[in-house]
Amino acid sequence: MESNLSIAEVARRTGLTAHTLRYYERIGLIAAVSRAPGGQRRYAAADMEWLAFLLRLRETGMPIQGMQAFAGLRSQGDASIGERRAMLESHLAEVRSKVEALQQSMQALAHKIEHYRGIEARRPSSSGIAPASTKRKKHAAAATPTPTDDDQPRAQRALRARPRETAADRR
Numbered sequence: 001m002e003s004n005l006s007i008a009e010v011a012r013r014t015g016l017t018a019h020t021l022r023y024y025e026r027i028g029l030i031a032a033v034s035r036a037p038g039g040q041r042r043y044a045a046a047d048m049e050w051l052a053f054l055l056r057l058r059e060t061g062m063p064i065q066g067m068q069a070f071a072g073l074r075s076q077g078d079a080s081i082g083e084r085r086a087m088l089e090s091h092l093a094e095v096r097s098k099v100e101a102l103q104q105s106m107q108a109l110a111h112k113i114e115h116y117r118g119i120e121a122r123r124p125s126s127s128g129i130a131p132a133s134t135k136r137k138k139h140a141a142a143a144t145p146t147p148t149d150d151d152q153p154r155a156q157r158a159l160r161a162r163p164r165e166t167a168a169d170r171r
Contacts (some may be wrong), residue, residue: 004034004042027064029054030070039168060095 007018018025021041024030030050033041043051053061057067073080 002035004044005048007041007043010043010048010051013048014052014055016055024051024054027068029064029067031075057091061092061098062091066091 005013007021010016010021011018014021020029025033025041030047030077033043033047036042054067054071056062067089070084073084073087084153
């Protein structure tokens with residue numbers, strides 16, 4: 001990878017704005033970036049690797065204060081490796097919990113969609129043509145993976161977590 005990239009080039013490659021890059025440097029997420037003779041920031045390969053990691057932390061929902069705490073520990077060198085590992089383990093547990101909750105929500109939504117498709121399929125059509133939803137149902141069935149033996153515990157948890165349907169849900 002090239003080193004000595006301009007702030008514009010780093011912004012283009014990372015998707016961050018130049019303003020955000022300067023902000024990250026100002027609040028200590030990024031160590032002071034080296035400068036060209038004219039004072040323009042020049043990002044090295046190590047800066048780009050660190051930015052990629054920060055973007056992962058941000059993408060997984062780590063708050064900026066957490067990212068700052070991690071950056072502060074990183075600046076302490078090897079003495080803080082244990083603390084950094086523990087911090088990442090804790091964050092990973094939170095991410096896993098969010099992913100599991102999202103999977104359960106996805107399954108509940110898929111169940112509700114199938115419920116409504118079933119209602120639509122039972123309704124008589126005034127034109128004698130099957131509702132478009134039955135066509136979608138065939139495509140959805142092909143795209144929806146069926147649980148395997150390995151997935152059974154997760155599928156069973158999702159079924160237990162799904163709220164009971166009420167009369168209001170059927171409308």
